Amino acid sequence: MGRSPCCEKAHTNKGAWTKEEDQLLIDYIRIHGEGCWRSLPKSAGLLRCGKSCRLRWINYLRPDLKRGNFSDEEDQVIIKLHSLLGNKWSLIAGRLPGRTDNEIKNYWNTHIKRKLLSHGIDPQTHRPIKDSIAVTDPKTVPTTVTVPPQNGAVEYSLNVRLKTENSSDNVASTSGTTTDEDLRQNGDIYYGDNSGDRELNLDLTLGFGSTSLVRSGPKSGTGSSADSKPWRDPVMVTRLSLS
DNA sequence: AATCATGACAACCGCCGAGAC
DNA sequence: GGTCTCGGCGGTTGTCATGAT
Numbered sequence: 001m002g003r004s005p006c007c008e009k010a011h012t013n014k015g016a017w018t019k020e021e022d023q024l025l026i027d028y029i030r031i032h033g034e035g036c037w038r039s040l041p042k043s044a045g046l047l048r049c050g051k052s053c054r055l056r057w058i059n060y061l062r063p064d065l066k067r068g069n070f071s072d073e074e075d076q077v078i079i080k081l082h083s084l085l086g087n088k089w090s091l092i093a094g095r096l097p098g099r100t101d102n103e104i105k106n107y108w109n110t111h112i113k114r115k116l117l118s119h120g121i122d123p124q125t126h127r128p129i130k131d132s133i134a135v136t137d138p139k140t141v142p143t144t145v146t147v148p149p150q151n152g153a154v155e156y157s158l159n160v161r162l163k164t165e166n167s168s169d170n171v172a173s174t175s176g177t178t179t180d181e182d183l184r185q186n187g188d189i190y191y192g193d194n195s196g197d198r199e200l201n202l203d204l205t206l207g208f209g210s211t212s213l214v215r216s217g218p219k220s221g222t223g224s225s226a227d228s229k230p231w232r233d234p235v236m237v238t239r240l241s242l243s
Numbered sequence: 244a245a246t247c248a249t250g251a252c253a254a255c256c257g258c259c260g261a262g263a264c
Numbered sequence: 265g266g267t268c269t270c271g272g273c274g275g276t277t278g279t280c281a282t283g284a285t
Contacts, residue, residue: 090274101272105274
């Protein structure tokens, strides 16, 4: 069978921690060290859930925490890592000594998001807002893009289904840390230069009024087989490079 | 001075993977 | 092999501080 429950919720405090509770937790961990959060509250004389104790210690009481405002350098690191890792706050925190995932997450939501938006950058895609397509589902995203007439061509609309294959899940190593090699292999997005050239794998359906054409091919590789196929109904392009 | 809106951030909730049983 | 908890994570909510009206 499994283990017993971590705590009796009916007999635990919730909400803000008091100074006395903080001191009890600090004193206990100083003597006994971290670990076994389940039994810690009782041993330390705290009426708290083990999870709550862990969170309080990790995020606010640890002696190695760096409190105070984020520096510009830290800002840049967070933005850069977020462009690569997405909302993997623990991984981002792992590369910012003294900062916690919760702290970075809050900072992102209250400061950096707004900062990027004010610069016309989509905080989710890290691309200029005019080029961004809102992504609600990381795997399949139905959306519609209208393309204005160019060079006398007939105006048409694109019904686009995006399937992102290179998700952030395979970015981190299994140890839970991200190495410089990881960063190199998975590509960086930089602001202000062209080194962030990135390719997205897409299923692209083009609709021409009530009819549509199709072109299909493998999802990976060079797409050469797709290039050799004629357009037919409906249009399917399997690899599209955005820059 | 009172009220409301907004920002900042601490804390909770629910989910998931790994491991214990 | 199935069930269950633990530890950890990301998303969300609650609460307090501050500024605007």
